[in-house]
Amino acid sequence: MQTVRRSLLVTSATLASLALTAPVSLAAPSPSPSGSPSATPPATMSTVGGVRLGQPGTQVALAGDAPVVPKGVTARSWIVADAESGDVLAAHNAHWRLPPASTLKMLFADTVLPKFPKSTAHKVLPADLEGIGAGSSMVGIKENETYSVHDLWLGVFLRSGNDAVHVLSAMNGGVANTVAEMNEHAEELQALDTHVVSPDGYDAPGQVSSAYDLTLIARSGLQKKDFREYCSTVSAKFPGETKKNKKGKRVRGSFEIQNTNRLLSGDYDISQYPGIAGVKNGNTTNAGATFTGVAERDGRVLLVTVMNPEKSDHNEVYKETAKLFDWGFAAAGKVTPVGELVAPKGTEQAGKAGANPSASASPGASGEAGGGAAKAGDKPVAAGAVTEDGSRGMWTALAITGGVLVLLAAGAFLVNRRWPLPDLVRRRR
Template identity: 40%
Template sequence: MNTRDPWRAVAAVLATAALLAGAGAAPALAQPAEPPTTTPFSTPDTGDCAQRTSPPAPVDLSEVPAPGERAPGPLPVPNPPIGGSRMAECGVVLPDSAKPVPADISATAWLVADLDTGEVLAAKDPHGRYRPASTIKVLLATVALRALKLDTVVTGTAADADVEGTRVGIGPGGRYSNRQLLQALVMASGNDAAHALSAQLGGDPVTVAKMNELARELRALDTRAATPSGLDGPGMSTSAYDLAVLFREAMSEPRFAEFIRTEQIDFPGFPPDPRIPGDTDHPGFVIGNDNHLLYNYEGALGGKTGFTDDARQTFVAGAARDGRRLVVTLLKADVRPLRPWEQAARLLDYGFAVRAGTGVGLLPAEAAEAPAPGAPTLAAPPVGTGTDRSGPSSDARERARLFFVAAGVFVVLALLVAARGVNRRRR
């Protein structure tokens, strides 16, 4: 817990009290153990477009603004949708005559796309807005790789060690290179590593601003980071489509691609913590990659896991087969009937079976094509049940067509009358 923020401390205490009373949820973790359950599984229905503008309501106090601050409103909804008209659909989006998707997918939203061509092969609620949890570290890693030198060594702080959620094990006084911090960030989802990187980028508010600026440049307009690490905060948002965009951009960085496929590394220890009486030296240790797809799926390129109480299970990963590289994203998933990495494996198998060139949308070609902030026409499209909502209704289009036809006739008549008058004067 970050003890420098009393409001977060109060929120954490209240959340813990709610948990003890049976009304709360567990602390934020990167990948929690599978809980026992007897509730029958059913694939979430997204046909009502409930998450068109905002993620689901939070289940805890993590998104309560600090005193004197206000929660940001929903992000505008691009119209037409980024990626093509079918990306506006809220249900399952498949190519014509495609086979049914695997049945055991508990992710509320997901997407499979080609990493190289950007072709979206299949999706479910692609632009629905959900929380990213630690998958937002993909965005932080991209920002950090472009701004920091990998061989720079920094000293761990108490603030790093005390950060909320999953920690790799940074200790006060420890010496860590940015390479090690980035490895700990993407391999073991270290929130302490995220804090140490963020401090070098100017602190959390500055880092979050840089992350959101890059998201806008990439046309990931459903995405708004609220924290560098993925811990829930006011306004946090992404989509299955955006997460694929962010991962694709990160994979253009060779070091990121190297780090996410690394299985384990040696991580430095740290000296005795002066805050702990009688503490002794903490030796170095080995950290492993927490992405099980990496070990269990042929052709896996690596990826990123995530979990918070509000976000639930989140996941993004890539794989290569027969000369194709695909990305798969999962948002608001559960650990049943399959673990997230197993759901991702099934969706990857499905994506590799989809013939190239028959997809349902496209990821943005490159960041250079991004419009300036505020340039796109942004509006909340009408809510439907999985049909194309990318533009005006057919009635509105028909009225517009009739208006322009009538206007054209009027202009032609006016020109004829004017020409006749000129001829008379010439005579």
């Protein structure tokens, strides 16, 4: 597994400066009742991540020998960002609220994936498959058959199966509960352009997201090991229907499913993109084609989101994404960022707690903040990171000193950002 790590030392003075200069988040406009996007972006959009990201049109700050933004990118909205630093290298209508299609499944996975062990088995009831939209993409789940959670997530990520989403939602307390949790998680991530109506991304009135939000969501999901592995899997075996063979014995076979992300699996008119490692594609009548991808080159990890290209050529959304990846890798370090991918709300709260530990930390028996000893050799907890078991860690900056877990004093916070990519970029199971 290739691991990219960067540490940022942020002084309290810097934090104070950031607090004074942080962009104001505009109230998101109400979703269109019809769900149909307008022909032009609104004049006023959210400024989460920076004032320039709220302006319509292409935002880029070229310097020196930086390459120009590629021609022929026709998407209504797109963004190129450094996955580790969070720097937005360039964007076009980044906060335009548009229908997301199945890219919204990234938020579904980031919300629900931590809840069930892979080995959990579930027998599908007829009620689990109710309410699936006509013409939905399906992986082929059958009533009264038993599937593991692992099978279901393969169905979500590879085949974009709305049937798999509905079964997992049923396990999670139902569609309404899952939608509520997804909206709550989007708010935690500061993905404030996003409003979920259907957990699978199927077109619904008022269901919207933005290139900026989808990139935030992907960045959060990619901190989960299982999320990384599922979104980078090219093909897998999926359980079939139990049937009687010629001898009258009931047997259950399997069939192969392929990932519909064409930068990962390739197609007759597009090759696998070098260094690609996920994430998720989508396509509906209302949303058009949408895609968020992550790729690594020479130790740099970029995220690109493209929404609804005007050009209707086959695989156009992937071709435009590839152009933006190529530009991003060539331009990185040569452009001035036009914004940033903000951290989840909890990070801000942790920063305040760290700046005044006595106000928020309850001393334990040892008298140290945190109330207990850590194991020798433990590494700093990544601010905003998700633990390997998928549970959300505390959004706080921690350090290990003398084998004891303590909050750093008001002087500085150590933020250790980890962005490991799957050991096999194109996985087959």
